[in-house]
Amino acid sequence: MDVAQTAAIPDVELDGGVRIPLVGLGTSGLLGQPSVHAVSTALRQGYRLIDTASRYNNEMSVGMGLRDSGVPRGEVLVQTKLGGGDQGFDEAITAAKESARRLGVSYLDVYLIHWPNPTLGRMVESWKALLTLADEGYVRTVGVSNFKQHQLQTLFDETGRWPALNQIQCSPSLARTELRAFMADHDIHAQAWHPTGRKEGMLGEPEILRLARKYGKSPTQISLRWAVQQGIGVIPKSSHAGRQxxxxxxxxxxxxxxxxxxxxxxxxxxxxxRDSDVEEEF
Ligand SMILES: NC(=O)c1ccc[n+]([C@@H]2O[C@H](COP(=O)([O-])OP(=O)(O)OC[C@H]3O[C@@H](n4cnc5c(N)ncnc54)[C@H](OP(=O)(O)O)[C@@H]3O)[C@@H](O)[C@H]2O)c1
Known part of the structure; x- marks a missing residue:
């Protein structure tokens, strides 16, 4: 497919001015050539945001997909995450640069703390490192993932700066209403992971099926539309061109x-x- 044949995906402006598409490609579980192919195909079909993480062990193949697509680097937002084992000030600075090296890019568009991991006690030091990376222009915008209200508040209390984005588990079956209201109050963009809700069995719900019939859309599209209609970003993962x-x-x-x-x-x-006060990922 020609690079010019692209779908128009609306975007929103993050605190700090970076514009981010409301739909991006998730890449969890995509490894090796299938990862290269999925990223390249998505970009050629109009996607302009790719979500990865050091923990997914696919930053290298995601970067290969980016180059393979032929889409200019400046048109794509590359979003990756700091793993739990790399939390800490110096560690996070090094980890961001290692992620960029694996991706084959000279800067990151979005860099997130993947999980708060409270028992480590390093989320504030990590957040200070991300702010430093942003201030130095190495990362265009910084945020977090899986943070609850009080964890976001701690980052602000310690640094005077809110994350621009919080990537959270969210779909009609996990609406996260109170958390999103708190985030909206502080201009923190909500981006949904596992936005299809299929693992929760949501796509078989009678209301989802009724709306799918009403609008001539698939159950997955009903779930994703619920998010984007409210300005919540989604990053569905699919390795299939048609489903993308x-x-x-x-x-x-x-x-x-x-x-x-x-x-x-x-x-x-x-x-x-999932409760990030008790669950941790490294
Ligand atoms: N921050 C975090 O802690 C965190 C946690 C989990 C995930 N994430 C990110 O969020 C992304 C999305 O989450 P997820 O991968 O767990 O769940 P998801 O995107 O909601 O669901 C992915 C699954 O749905 C299938 N699928 C996608 N679109 C479809 C469609 N239109 N019709 C039928 N099946 C479809 C995919 O299969 P096919 O590939 O076969 O189409 C895949 O099995 C991840 O890839 C990752 O980037 C972040």
Missing amino acids: RENVDLFDFEFDLDDMTALAGLDRGERAA
Whole structure:
């Protein structure tokens, strides 16, 4: 496919001015050539945001996909994350540069602390390192992932600066309403991981199926539309060209108030989400 044949994906402005697409490609579990191919295919189909992490062990193949796509580097947002084992000030500075080296890029667009990992006690030092990387122009924008209200507040209390973005587990079945309201109050963009909700069995819910019939869309598209209609970014992972196209084909229909009320009824509540006060990833 020609690079010019691209889908238009709306974007939003983050605190600090960087514009980020509302739909990007997730890459968790994509390794080796399938990873190169998925990233290259997505970019050639119009994706302009790629999400990876040092923990996914695929930064090198994601970078190869970026170059393989033929899409100019300056048009793509490369987003990666600091692993738990690299938390700490000096460690985070080194880890960001190692991620960029593996990706084959001279700067990162978005760099996130992957998990707070409270038992380490290094989230503030790590956050200071990310702010330093941003101030030095090595990273265009910095944020976090899996942070709860009080963890975000700690970062602000210690540095006077909020993250521009918090990547959280979020879908109609895990709406994260209170967390998102807190984030909105502080201009922190919400980006949803596992946005399809399929692992929670959400795509078989009668309301999802009813809306899929009503709008002539797939259950996955209903779940993704719920997010983007509220300005929540999504990063669905798919290795298939057709499903990648489906996952950005979200902007020609709109839920009405009754639809949104029905979808709100699917929320299983905060207790059903992974809890970063007790869960840690390294
Ligand atoms: N920050 C964190 O802690 C964290 C945690 C988890 C994930 N993430 C990020 O978020 C991304 C997305 O999360 P996720 O991968 O867990 O879940 P997801 O994107 O909600 O679901 C991915 C699964 O859905 C399938 N799929 C995608 N689109 C589809 C469609 N239109 N129709 C049918 N099946 C479809 C994919 O299979 P095919 O590939 O076969 O299409 C894959 O098995 C990850 O890849 C990663 O980048 C971040």
